[in-house]
Amino acid sequence: MEISMTQNTDIKNMYCTQLGISEQVYNYSEKILAGLMERFKDIDDTAEYNQMKVIGAMQKNRVAEMHLSGTSGYGYNDDGRDTLEQVYADIFKTEAALVRPQIMCGTHALNIALSANLRPGDELLSPVGKPYDTMDEIIGIRPSKGSLAEYGVTYRQVDLLPDGGFDYENIKKAINNRTKLVTIQRSKGYASRPTLSVEKIGELIAFIKNIKPDVICMVDNCYGEFVERIEPSEAGADMVVGSLIKNPGGGLAPCGGYIAGTAECVEQAAYRLSSPGLGKEVGATLGVNKEFYQGLFLAPTVVAGALKGAIFAANAYEGLGFRVIPDGKEPRYDIIQAVELKSAEGLIAFCKGIQSAAPVDSFVTPEPWAMPGYDDDVIMAAGAFVQGSSIELSADGPLREPYAAYFQGGLTWYHAKLGIIMSMQKMYEAGLISVE
Numbered sequence: 001m002e003i004s005m006t007q008n009t010d011i012k013n014m015y016c017t018q019l020g021i022s023e024q025v026y027n028y029s030e031k032i033l034a035g036l037m038e039r040f041k042d043i044d045d046t047a048e049y050n051q052m053k054v055i056g057a058m059q060k061n062r063v064a065e066m067h068l069s070g071t072s073g074y075g076y077n078d079d080g081r082d083t084l085e086q087v088y089a090d091i092f093k094t095e096a097a098l099v100r101p102q103i104m105c106g107t108h109a110l111n112i113a114l115s116a117n118l119r120p121g122d123e124l125l126s127p128v129g130k131p132y133d134t135m136d137e138i139i140g141i142r143p144s145k146g147s148l149a150e151y152g153v154t155y156r157q158v159d160l161l162p163d164g165g166f167d168y169e170n171i172k173k174a175i176n177n178r179t180k181l182v183t184i185q186r187s188k189g190y191a192s193r194p195t196l197s198v199e200k201i202g203e204l205i206a207f208i209k210n211i212k213p214d215v216i217c218m219v220d221n222c223y224g225e226f227v228e229r230i231e232p233s234e235a236g237a238d239m240v241v242g243s244l245i246k247n248p249g250g251g252l253a254p255c256g257g258y259i260a261g262t263a264e265c266v267e268q269a270a271y272r273l274s275s276p277g278l279g280k281e282v283g284a285t286l287g288v289n290k291e292f293y294q295g296l297f298l299a300p301t302v303v304a305g306a307l308k309g310a311i312f313a314a315n316a317y318e319g320l321g322f323r324v325i326p327d328g329k330e331p332r333y334d335i336i337q338a339v340e341l342k343s344a345e346g347l348i349a350f351c352k353g354i355q356s357a358a359p360v361d362s363f364v365t366p367e368p369w370a371m372p373g374y375d376d377d378v379i380m381a382a383g384a385f386v387q388g389s390s391i392e393l394s395a396d397g398p399l400r401e402p403y404a405a406y407f408q409g410g411l412t413w414y415h416a417k418l419g420i421i422m423s424m425q426k427m428y429e430a431g432l433i434s435v436e
């Protein structure tokens with residue numbers, strides 16, 4: 001007993017002496033955390049389940065040492081790459097997958113998936129409201145060079161109901177003989193809507209397929225991988241799409257994206273990514289195979305740490321009187337936590353805290369800036385080993401009402417914890433919160 005008391009005092013000293021956290025902020029944090037241990041246990045159980053899923057898929061596909069090195073040039077016969085794609089397909093329970101460093105980011109993966117599977121005259125439907133900001137230009141919601149609109153693909157959107165539910169009546173009306181592909185975004189992204197559970201996505205897909213069985217249902221799976229025990233591809237999705245510098249890269253993948261789905265959808269995507277005639281056969285992996293495998297291996301536990309961070313942030317900021325989405329008690333379907341900070345000063349202080357908790361670039365000060373693909377100025381905090389990686393501890397938010405910070409990631413739970421405590425410290429120093 002005495003020993004553990006001393007050890008806890010040691011930890012407190014690390015925060016309060018070494019890292020500049022005031023005792024009030026630290027004590028408040030510990031009080032909040034004491035109430036979260038049961039939920040953390042559930043998260044650890046899901047991580048254990050998903051860890052076994054990943055190891056099982058690697059063993060089934062006989063992942064071997066030779067798969068960890070890569071090819072150059074055309075990348076013909078890259079067994080490491082081809083085996084990894086089969087591992088992804090098994091984890092997502094799909095026929096095929098495309099997992100490549102040549103997919104530059106999540107937006108690129110989505111663009112490939114959409115433009116590969118749509119043809120002039122087809123219509124794209126989003127039954128879950130406006131998609132992620134960077135999709136505006138892919139679709140042509142905002143006129144853009146090379147958009148789907150320029151290629152004669154039209155777009156229809158049905159917003160979620162005020163309570164966050166699906167507007168089934170209008171979805172039914174929106175589906176017509178040109179509707180070829182339905183895009184469903186799992187995560188809330190930069191919107192104050194709820195994130196969809198895999199179960200809810202499954203209900204939506206069943207409804208849509210009942211009206212039009214041959215429509216392709218694609219899920220933007222960004223930030224959702226390994227949060228639950230099943231993925232949307234197990235609930236009827238024909239394609240799931242995401243970024244490797246988010247959840248499934250486990251923090252180690254230096255770039256890349258994936259598309260997992262039916263053999264037909266993935267083949268189309270491969271021809272679009274490389275070239276008609278070439279498809280999946282080309283694409284050197286250079287040196288990234290080891291990071292892709294090892295990152296995937298670590299992803300379930302990394303996601304668990306990020307989830308704990310999100311839940312801690314929700315409960316801590318809720319206790320300080322801020323609106324948080326999801327709230328402190330809600331179940332989680334992605335790793336994003338939105339905290340509405342009520343003012344530009346609040347949003348900036350929050351991001352400064354996240355930045356100053358980082359292992360890399362802790363000394364820089366984040367400033368709001370115009371970002372390609374986004375409408376408003378955005379402030380971003382990240383001290384990441386991989387540029388822009390948002391499975392690493394990061395926060396960002398557009399400078400607009402209600403000044404929500406979208407907080408996510410943390411390669412370890414302890415780092416996520418420090419980031420949140422540091423954000424509160426900066427708010428405290430700016431006189432924006434009271435923890436007495």
Ligand SMILES: *Cc1c(COP(=O)(O)O)cnc(C)c1O
Pocket residue numbers: 105106107108132134185186187188189220222223243
């Ligand atoms: C991050 C994200 C994207 C885009 O991914 P980038 O890697 O930033 O291009 C698309 N959709 C959602 C829901 C996301 O969270």
